[in-house]
Amino acid sequence: MTHTGREHPDYESLHHQAVALRRAGLSRRQIRDRLHIHNNDILNRLLEGEPPPEWTKRPNAKDDLRDKARELRKQGMTYDQIQVELGCSKSSISLWVRDLPKPERKRTREEASAIARRGWEATLRIRDEERRQTKANAAREIGTLTDRDLFTAGVALYWAEGTKDKPHARREGVIFVNSDPGVIQLYLAWLNLLGVEPERVCYRVMIHATADVAGAELYWADLVGVDVATFQKTTIKKHNPKTVRKNTGEGYRGCLVIRVRQSADLYRRIEGWWYGIVLGAKRPA
Numbered sequence: 179m180t181h182t183g184r185e186h187p188d189y190e191s192l193h194h195q196a197v198a199l200r201r202a203g204l205s206r207r208q209i210r211d212r213l214h215i216h217n218n219d220i221l222n223r224l225l226e227g228e229p230p231p232e233w234t235k236r237p238n239a240k241d242d243l244r245d246k247a248r249e250l251r252k253q254g255m256t257y258d259q260i261q262v263e264l265g266c267s268k269s270s271i272s273l274w275v276r277d278l279p280k281p282e283r284k285r286t287r288e289e290a291s292a293i294a295r296r297g298w299e300a301t302l303r304i305r306d307e308e309r310r311q312t313k314a315n316a317a318r319e320i321g322t323l324t325d326r327d328l329f330t331a332g333v334a335l336y337w338a339e340g341t342k343d344k345p346h347a348r349r350e351g352v353i354f355v356n357s358d359p360g361v362i363q364l365y366l367a368w369l370n371l372l373g374v375e376p377e378r379v380c381y382r383v384m385i386h387a388t389a390d391v392a393g394a395e396l397y398w399a400d401l402v403g404v405d406v407a408t409f410q411k412t413t414i415k416k417h418n419p420k421t422v423r424k425n426t427g428e429g430y431r432g433c434l435v436i437r438v439r440q441s442a443d444l445y446r447r448i449e450g451w452w453y454g455i456v457l458g459a460k461r462p463a
Contacts, residue, residue, distance in 0.1 A: 196224040203231045244274045254281035258290075258297040265300055325371060330455065332368025335361065337452045343445065352441035352448065355384065357433045359401055365436065366402060378439045382410040385432025388417055394431040402434070 192213060199209045206221060215221050243266055250260045257268045260275075323331070339361070341353035354365055369379065381402060383395050391412060399406035413435070438444060 193224050196221070197228055200225055200228045200231075205231070243270075247271050247274045248278065251275040251278045251281070256281065256290075256293065258293045261297040262293065262300050265304060267301065267304075268297070328364075328368055328371055332365065332371070333448060333451045333455060335365060335368070336448055340448075343449070350442040350445045352438040352445050354436045355433050357431070362398075362401060362434055362436070369438065372444070374438055374444070378441075380410055380437050380439065381408070382413060382435040382437070383432050384413040384415065384435055386415045386417055386430075389430055389432060391432075397431050398434045 192215070195213060196209055196215075199212060204212070206225070209225070210216065210221055215224070243264055246264060247260050247266070247270075250263060251271075255263070257271050260266075260271050261268055264271075336352070336354060339354060339356055341349055341351065341355075343349050356362055356365070366379075381398065381404065383391070383398055385391055385394050391414070395406050395409060395412060399409060
């Protein structure tokens, strides 16, 4: 039999039974099945004011943090201090302790600023760790590249960064320029996959005059695994005083130019491979 409201003649009896079962440790589902109450509104009214038994509460990974935050707030700590202590966000702290009284201000403005700064630094550390973890997880998703994976990635990489032939300027040669060490390593692995002999590959540094030219040459030679003496003459770029450059400092090593000798046929194949990728990416509507 389904009960539908307070007007039911047995409502008071049901109320006493429901409360007794709740206090005995039964869940809402158990009470519903035991008393044949299939209306949630009625069940809510019957159990109004009765807390659920502990065993029915879902575990929350942040319960311990919440309890610690509330205890620290009761001790008079501010949101910034709690954040430094626990390493959680101030938005979470606010949610957990907003019903507790606000502590009296006991410090100078300078002290409060220092605490806020430490809290912000703690937030930045958490964000940096989240970034690192996200990148690490994404790297694991890639796994080991197959030859097919490397082949396709190399074609797309060259077409994005390599020198391309134009109708008004015939440049059917394989020339690649980049400043990212990882990109250079991937590109050289691709050339090796294509069977390009090492003696056909020549290198040249392109860098601003204000940089450490010799240091950059040694860096790139070490990265690609050749004697720096085999490098072609470095191209020095003159600095334009009207331009504000951001690629400066110890980490600036210019760009590495990689040219494959006698590569007109290879260039044509790369262009064809790229068009093949484009056509393969087009899906029927």
